[in-house]
Amino acid sequence: MISYPTTLADWEGFQIERVAEVCVEQSLIDAWLEAVRDGNPLYWDEAVAAEITGGIIAPTPATLTFASSYRWSPRRPEEIWDVHGVESAAYKPALRLPMEPHFALKDFTGLREGIVGGIDAEYYEPLHLGDRLTITAGIRDIGELRTNKLGTGRNWVAEVHYRNQRGELVSIERYKFFCYNREA
Amino acid sequence: MGTYPALTADRVKAGDRLPELRVPVTATTVVQGAAASRDWQPQHHDAGWARRVGTRDIFLNTPTQGGWISRFITDWTGPTGRIARIAYRMRVSIYPGSLMAIGGVVSALHRDRSGCCWVEVAVEVKADDALCTLVNVTVALPASAGAESPWQRRAERWLVAELPPFPAAGGAAP
Numbered sequence: 001m002i003s004y005p006t007t008l009a010d011w012e013g014f015q016i017e018r019v020a021e022v023c024v025e026q027s028l029i030d031a032w033l034e035a036v037r038d039g040n041p042l043y044w045d046e047a048v049a050a051e052i053t054g055g056i057i058a059p060t061p062a063t064l065t066f067a068s069s070y071r072w073s074p075r076r077p078e079e080i081w082d083v084h085g086v087e088s089a090a091y092k093p094a095l096r097l098p099m100e101p102h103f104a105l106k107d108f109t110g111l112r113e114g115i116v117g118g119i120d121a122e123y124y125e126p127l128h129l130g131d132r133l134t135i136t137a138g139i140r141d142i143g144e145l146r147t148n149k150l151g152t153g154r155n156w157v158a159e160v161h162y163r164n165q166r167g168e169l170v171s172i173e174r175y176k177f178f179c180y181n182r183e184a
Numbered sequence: 185m186g187t188y189p190a191l192t193a194d195r196v197k198a199g200d201r202l203p204e205l206r207v208p209v210t211a212t213t214v215v216q217g218a219a220a221s222r223d224w225q226p227q228h229h230d231a232g233w234a235r236r237v238g239t240r241d242i243f244l245n246t247p248t249q250g251g252w253i254s255r256f257i258t259d260w261t262g263p264t265g266r267i268a269r270i271a272y273r274m275r276v277s278i279y280p281g282s283l284m285a286i287g288g289v290v291s292a293l294h295r296d297r298s299g300c301c302w303v304e305v306a307v308e309v310k311a312d313d314a315l316c317t318l319v320n321v322t323v324a325l326p327a328s329a330g331a332e333s334p335w336q337r338r339a340e341r342w343l344v345a346e347l348p349p350f351p352a353a354g355g356a357a358p
Contacts, residue, residue: 022222028220028222031219031220032220032221032251034216034220035213035216035217035219035220035221035248035251036217036220036248036251036252036254036255037255038251038254038255038258040255040258040259040263041188041263042263048188048263052263052264052333052335053335059251059254060254060267061247061250061251061253061254061267061270062220062221062247062251063247064221064222064223064247065220065221065222065247068221068222068223071224081224083224083225083226084226084233113237115274116246116274117273117274118271118272118273118274119246119270119271119272119274120269120270120271120272121250121269121270121271122268122269122344122345123267123268123269123270123344124339124342124344125338125339126335168339169339182238
């Protein structure tokens with residue numbers, strides 16, 4: 001059970017940490033390669049990958065694939081990630097990893113829309129087959145309420161740190177959001 | 185030893201242009217990327233939803249753009265190129281029916297205190313000639329043929345956190 005902040009000031013620096021539900025495996029990597037037609041042998045050729053990276057690795061920007069929560073899982077059948085807002089109230093909300101603090105801050109502020117203006121990503125240890133991420137997701141740099149052509153809302157940064165099961169830093173992502181309500 | 189292209193830093197100079205990558209974007213391209221990144225936000229697969237929230241259609245999500253950009257970079261470097269960071273500045277979404285073109289130019293080369301050779305690439309992602317995303321990529325290369333692969337570097341010699349900031353605007357020179 002997560003205890004979310006109850007004041008806007010307390011959201012600054014708020015973090016949660018969870019182990020990902022999905023581990024790095026070849027068929028998920030292959031689906032990524034299919035989607036972007038990437039033939040880099042580090043992602044599928046065992047001989048070349050063994051020589052260069054000590055084994056097959058996941059494509060560098062594919063972190064979300066191995067961090068995103070299942071919408072529903074038999075391991076927690078009472079929970080669902082209800083994007084459309086149509087599911088039975090009998091379900092409990094699932095954690096929306098890796099961006100749970102961002103989504104929860106949207107809920108808290110009542111700002112329904114959100115756009116990403118920029119993302120900065122840094123990559124450290126590569127993800128190998130069998131690795132499982134620990135996700136530390138937080139909020140920082142919450143801006144003042146302002147109005148622009150989209151509507152009235154706030155900027156904030158959702159920062160996510162990913163570590164492997166050995167505690168080694170895999171990547172850091174910083175999503176720069178503007179979340180807002182359109183003018184009536 | 186495997187046979188694969190392996191670009192080295194001594195063969196790269198500022199101003200070098202990377203081979204352009206052109207991809208016709210369809211609804212399948214968008215949905216396949218969303219599925220591969222396990223991103224089920226509806227604006228990446230549900231056209232009705234996308235229109236209701238004010239966009240023209242479903243559009244490519246950022247991880248999928250990242251996947252195409254990563255491929256664009258490592259098609260050029262070969263597998264010994266190791267991407268260290270990517271910064272995206274989104275301007276316009278990329279919709280089905282457009283021709284996505286990814287281009288880039290080497291903006292700088294530098295070597296850090298551990299001897300790692302870094303190449304800065306300014307990338308532009310366009311759709312039907314409209315600039316959609318400005319991207320900066322930093323990729324490490326072996327210094328020369330037979331030199332250490334950047335993949336050999338573990339944390340204490342993989343100094344991403346010490347890299348200088350990207351230029352504010354990002355993107356390739358026209």
